[in-house]
Amino acid sequence: MRKLIQSSTAAAVTADKAMPGHDSATGHVTGRAAYIDDLPGPADMHHLAVGLSPHASARIRRMDLSEVRCQPGVIDVITAADIPGHNEVGAVYPGDPLLAENDVRYAGQMVFAVVADTLYHARCAVAHARIDYELQAPALDPVASIKAGLTVLPEHVHERPLPAPALDRGAAMSEDTQTSGNVDRALQAAAHVLTGEQCIGGQEHFYLESQIAQAERLDDDGLRVLTSSQHPSEVQKLVAEVLGIPLHGIVAEVRRMGGGFGGKESQAAALGAMAALAAHRNGCAVRFRLPRADDMQATGKRHPFHNRYQVGFDDTGRLTGADITLIGNCGHSPDLSEGVVDRAMFHADNAYYLGHARVTGHRAMTHTASNTAFRGFGGPQGMMPIEGAMDDIARYLGLDPLDVRKRNLYDVEHCETHYGQQIDQPLIKDLIETLEASSDYRARRRDIAAFNADSPVIRKGLALTPVKFGISFTARHLNQAGALLMIYTDGSVLVNHGGTEMGQGLHTKVCQVVARELGIAYHRVRISATRTDKVPNTSPTAASSGADLNAMAARHAAITLRERLVDFASDWQALPREQLMLKDDGLTTKNGHIKWSELIQQAYLARVSLSATGFYATPEIHYDRRTGRGRPFYYYAWGAAVSEVHVDTLTGEYRVARVDILHDVGESLNPAIDRGQIEGGFIQGMGWLTTEELKWDDQGHLLTTGPATYKIPACGDAPRDFRVSLLEGHPNSQATIYRSKAVGEPPLMLAISVWSALRDAIAGLADDRSSPRLDTPATPERVLMACQAARAGRKGAPITREEVSDAMSAK
Amino acid sequence: MLTLTLNGQRHCLNHLPADTTALSLLRGHLGACGTKEGCASGDCGACTIAIGTRHDSGDLHYHSANACILPAHQLHGCHVLTVEGLPRGEHLHPVQQALVDHHGSQCGFCTPGIVMSLFCLDHDRRRRGMNGPPDDDTIDATLGGNLCRCTGYRAIRDAARAMHTLPCPVMDDPAELPETAMAGGFHRPENRHALIEILTQHPQARLIAGGTDLMLEHTLALKPLPELIDLSAIGELRHIDEQADGWWIGAGVTYHRLAPLLADHYPAFHALLERLGSLQIRYRATLAGNLANASPIGDTPPVLMALGARLRLNGAQGMRELPIDDFFTGYRCTALAEGEYLDAIYLPRLRDGEQLLAWKVSKRRDDDISAVMLALRAVTGHDGRLNNVRVACGGMAATSQRARHAEAALEGRVFDGDVLANACKAIAEDFSPIDDVRASRDYRLAAMAGLLARARYRLTSRHDAIPMTLEEI
Structure with a gap:
């Protein structure tokens, strides 16, 4: 650089007063924010489409792709045999081939790829494959799979604490049990015991931008992969393994995603690897976008769960023991199911002290797409049994469910979870009492009872449910982050960190943190794409940890530079460090204020390094899988919601009329962004539990392959009366970034209040104190069937999904 | 160009x-x-x-x-x-x-x-x-x-x-x-005469108005549509002709343009229309398209059947009229002959005392396809008896169909609890619905019974203060 940029060309700046919104908001509303498919692409760019398996379980006898090669525009056809390195894109365990080899394990599995001049040509060519399959009977029922010893993890039995789990498990069974106390004895001695069972449906992520990646060969034989992924380092690693080249030859880059929700944590890697393989073979750029129907068939979803619970309690509704069994339907391969079922087990208590407890987790294999991360990561499914039990207990005893819930909450005396973690900040009692008052719960409960007494068709229901969500990756090594901070000579600041932006406002929060540490205006700080050649070995942006980890790493880098600048200024101004401060967009000394840009120019001329890396690793967390005990979470986030529903008992249709939420984000980094996460998470959770129904036929073909049949909430489904507040005055007890708390996942589970309110409305139709069974998603169909069962005095609605298996009822 | x-x-x-x-x-x-x-x-x-x-x-x-x-x-x-x-x-x-x-x-x-x-x-x-x-x-x-x-x-x-x-x-x-x-290949005739000429020259061409269903054959099923005949530029087909006892709705009239007429004369149909597709769809899609497309779960055919609508078909052989009941001949099949197109739909005006009820049930309220649909038209006499009853259902069979047994169970009766029970039984005789991605057979029958019960409340209810639908709360 010969000539320095002139400072002070920009108008005088002071620290921005208003809290910034999403850093791409203007780009979003003008269409200038580009997603991978919007980029012009190099002139020689080709497009890739994949042939998907039409069968859930089959052996590939013969593959004739000669007709495919002859189709217009086609330049390459790729099969497993063409993979130079490993044919494997499994995130943690093997089991996910990039392209099927010898056999197919779910309908929708990628079998071969076609590269053509246009996406349309590539897609059309796919139809010309002739593949001879030898069909095998698919395993589609997770409960039957557990009975048959079909699980996704390798044969392995953990050392378990006593008492032994009741389920008879074969050597092939993989299960984990977290035990405290002697649950069987406690249940025998309990004054009352109730059992229940639930089928909890899965969920399609339905990110609006379907999966996509683009790969370009670089002149040094390396590859640049643009990916819509929450985990660019994993894309980099898997591309390298598939191609058999070292990691430093691959750059993975994520500018932004059009939604992720967990669906682009592990599942995006296959697209990156496929595009890279095609680019590598053909020496051209290749873009691979999955059309919606292919995306929905080929990629994994939220795990459906089959849950069973037995709870013992006293006359007041207080739990004395709980025995909870969770069967996660993992699909055909492990993917992230180890962590997902773990997290379900860790959340089987939700916000309640269970007393004697046994939690058993199973990982069933079925011939469906491998189920994967989805906002909450098993936590939501794991909470459902105990929330169902709370309502069951209340109705059995003739109490308001809120009173039973309050009686069982964690507090300072009952603060050890069933896996041995001490809860140091049990905010939930106060939080619920505040919400109970602000939502006018008791008066509305009375009004609703009066309304229902006179209403033959429309019934109202009300429920308040809490959320406690553990924050940290349960895989300990992922709890780390890096950042790279660069100050340019005009005083502008560029940050790179390992987190990815999928809409959650992470980049805004990280920029805020850097601006705050350097005492400069927010607009000076910018974040470009997440790139593996800027910050290496990144963790996925997942587990709600994006800001917790990456903002800390960026802060660390900012502090390094701040100290360096103060050291320099101390020499330059000949003042002791204690009299210098970076604030108000510059350096404040006893002699006056020096503008930031001036400071930076002087530091540059004095040959001060103006870039630094930062690093953060979450302290204190540990967990011993062998004993099922430890402190897997750095802290917990809390929240509660009150939902009111109106149900048409003639058709099962319903509306969510009003929702009140009080949620704990510690000391909020950005209240507007946090509120957006809470509202969006709630509505997404509501969709999971109400209208979002995945259906397969009896041969394992997904029937709901697009938005025409898979119904996520529309604008009119969101409650018109939607009152959301952040819990104030409770900074995080742990030393997180400015004492804030993670917010990505926890609010999703607030939507359990909608399900609970639906059950409340239906229960009113029965003349006894029984609780209606209501599997999820609670579509109008399930609601109507439950209404009819309640009216007919049956204990549970007809089971509309898998029948209860012998294995479970024998327990 | x-x-x-x-x-x-x-x-x-x-x-x-x-x-x-x-x-x-x-x-x-x-x-x-x-x-x-x-x-x-x-x-x-x-x-x-x-x-x-x-x-x-x-x-x-x-x-x-x-x-x-x-x-x-x-x-x-x-x-x-x-x-x-x-x-x-x-x-x-x-x-x-x-x-x-x-x-x-x-x-x-x-x-x-x-x-x-x-x-x-x-x-x-x-x-x-x-x-x-x-x-x-x-x-x-x-x-x-x-x-x-x-x-x-x-x-x-x-x-x-x-x-x-x-x-x-x-x-x-x-x-x-x-x-x-x-x-x-994209033909854009501007009058009926030109349309018939192009139809004759290109018998394989597909007719398109809103295209909100047809185009999915191309975008999802990758089927080429090399010859399309667009109806949207034909002024003659965009007319609504008012007659003494009803209206001829041209095949090019979009739902959006039809809406005010429905709001004035068939409020139940209008309410249904607001849940048909999305606003984007209603700006382009047409009543004629919903019929000619012959989807088993089209929302409008049951209403048109309950109303006793008539259709005007046109082609090189000339115009002919057909009651809507005769239009659907099977799953995605219609009475349209080769070279013929659906020209207009006649909506008969409701007479004094005649009521039209129409409801759809779907998983999601907005922009969803119905699991089931009920449309019912009847006159309630001074003696409380129902007359001129027409009932039609969607989602219950391969096409939208009249429910003749249910009509018989209601015709000439006072709509009391027993008649409701009989009508529900009759519906189960009229239809043998299937399980599919939108609903199970059991739910279809149960929801249809629920809609009949809602119809009874609506036609006979004495307690108006009590809400009977979610909209009334």
Whole structure:
């Protein structure tokens, strides 16, 4: 650089007063924010489409792709045999081939790829494959799979604490049990015991931008992969393994995603690897976008769960023991199911002290797409049994469910979870009492009872449910982050960190943190794409940890530079460090204020390094899988919601009329962004539990392959009366970034209040104190069937999904 | 040659295949990538654009449309606005600014579509001098076809309520487009005579009006549609002819244009229409398309059957009329002969005392296909007996059908509990529904029984103060 940029060309700046919104908001509303498919692409760019398996379980006898090669525009056809390195894109365990080899394990599995001049040509060519399959009977029922010893993890039995789990498990069974106390004895001695069972449906992520990646060969034989992924380092690693080249030859880059929700944590890697393989073979750029129907068939979803619970309690509704069994339907391969079922087990208590407890987790294999991360990561499914039990207990005893819930909450005396973690900040009692008052719960409960007494068709229901969500990756090594901070000579600041932006406002929060540490205006700080050649070995942006980890790493880098600048200024101004401060967009000394840009120019001329890396690793967390005990979470986030529903008992249709939420984000980094996460998470959770129904036929073909049949909430489904507040005055007890708390996942589970309110409305139709069974998603169909069962005095609605298996009822 | 303006700039394109979508025209040919593809089936709204047409007053009216299933050739002569065309220099359009101010975008992928749907609303309200914020019903109807997976919609609703408070720059008035001749496989006749001629010359060509279902054969099933005959430019088919005892609805009349007539004369039909597809779909789709397409789960056929509608078919062999009951001959089959097209639909006026009831049940309220549909027309006599009962159902069989047993169970009776029970039994005789992706057989029968019970409440209810539907709360 010969000539320095002139400072002070920009108008005088002071620290921005208003809290910034999403850093791409203007780009979003003008269409200038580009997603991978919007980029012009190099002139020689080709497009890739994949042939998907039409069968859930089959052996590939013969593959004739000669007709495919002859189709217009086609330049390459790729099969497993063409993979130079490993044919494997499994995130943690093997089991996910990039392209099927010898056999197919779910309908929708990628079998071969076609590269053509246009996406349309590539897609059309796919139809010309002739593949001879030898069909095998698919395993589609997770409960039957557990009975048959079909699980996704390798044969392995953990050392378990006593008492032994009741389920008879074969050597092939993989299960984990977290035990405290002697649950069987406690249940025998309990004054009352109730059992229940639930089928909890899965969920399609339905990110609006379907999966996509683009790969370009670089002149040094390396590859640049643009990916819509929450985990660019994993894309980099898997591309390298598939191609058999070292990691430093691959750059993975994520500018932004059009939604992720967990669906682009592990599942995006296959697209990156496929595009890279095609680019590598053909020496051209290749873009691979999955059309919606292919995306929905080929990629994994939220795990459906089959849950069973037995709870013992006293006359007041207080739990004395709980025995909870969770069967996660993992699909055909492990993917992230180890962590997902773990997290379900860790959340089987939700916000309640269970007393004697046994939690058993199973990982069933079925011939469906491998189920994967989805906002909450098993936590939501794991909470459902105990929330169902709370309502069951209340109705059995003739109490308001809120009173039973309050009686069982964690507090300072009952603060050890069933896996041995001490809860140091049990905010939930106060939080619920505040919400109970602000939502006018008791008066509305009375009004609703009066309304229902006179209403033959429309019934109202009300429920308040809490959320406690553990924050940290349960895989300990992922709890780390890096950042790279660069100050340019005009005083502008560029940050790179390992987190990815999928809409959650992470980049805004990280920029805020850097601006705050350097005492400069927010607009000076910018974040470009997440790139593996800027910050290496990144963790996925997942587990709600994006800001917790990456903002800390960026802060660390900012502090390094701040100290360096103060050291320099101390020499330059000949003042002791204690009299210098970076604030108000510059350096404040006893002699006056020096503008930031001036400071930076002087530091540059004095040959001060103006870039630094930062690093953060979450302290204190540990967990011993062998004993099922430890402190897997750095802290917990809390929240509660009150939902009111109106149900048409003639058709099962319903509306969510009003929702009140009080949620704990510690000391909020950005209240507007946090509120957006809470509202969006709630509505997404509501969709999971109400209208979002995945259906397969009896041969394992997904029937709901697009938005025409898979119904996520529309604008009119969101409650018109939607009152959301952040819990104030409770900074995080742990030393997180400015004492804030993670917010990505926890609010999703607030939507359990909608399900609970639906059950409340239906229960009113029965003349006894029984609780209606209501599997999820609670579509109008399930609601109507439950209404009819309640009216007919049956204990549970007809089971509309898998029948209860012998294995479970024998327990 | 296809001629249009995009964001004020004129474009002329040659040699576009007939089945080119507006979205591929924008993103591929014109490099305007602000408009996104989310589903390619007109269900998510990420591709929403605004189409301006000049009315007699000289004003431009903008309608939202799903570019992903819109034939590009239907934009011939239109002024198209996309998200890129709204800002004036550095100044965002009020809709855009309101979304920024209220944190209405997160991942941003649905945002361009949301912007364009709200733009059409905002533009229309300003044009009509409406000053206040739109109400909740209007906002939900405007955005019913725009899915957002991130925000939970509250912030977007707030933006919609605030956009009117921001000053709106004068939108450039695009110059008139020259008349240019169309060529290629996309035929655009301007009168019936030309239509019949083209139909005769191209017997394999497909007829297209809104195209909101037909185009999915191309975008989802990758089927080429090399020859399309567009009905939307035929003025004669866009008429609603009022007669003494009813109305002839031309095949080119969109749901949007039909809506006021239904609101005035068939409120139940109008309420149903508001849940049919999305606003983007209703701006383009037609009653005739819903019939000719012969989908088993079409929403309008049961209503037309209950009303006793008649159809006018036209072709080289001349015109003929047909009762709607005779139109559907099987799953996706109709009485239309080769070379024939559906010209108009006759809606008989309800006579004094005649009531029409129509309800659909679907998983989601907005923009969903019905699991079941019930339409019932009857007169309640002074003695409380039902007369002239016509009942038709959708979602219960391979086509929409009359429920003759149920009609018999109701005809001439007082609609009491026993008659309801008999009608429910009769429905189960009329139909043997199947399990499919939308509903199970059991649910279809149970929900249909529920709808009959609702019909009984509606036709006989004495306790008006008690809400009987969710809408009444």
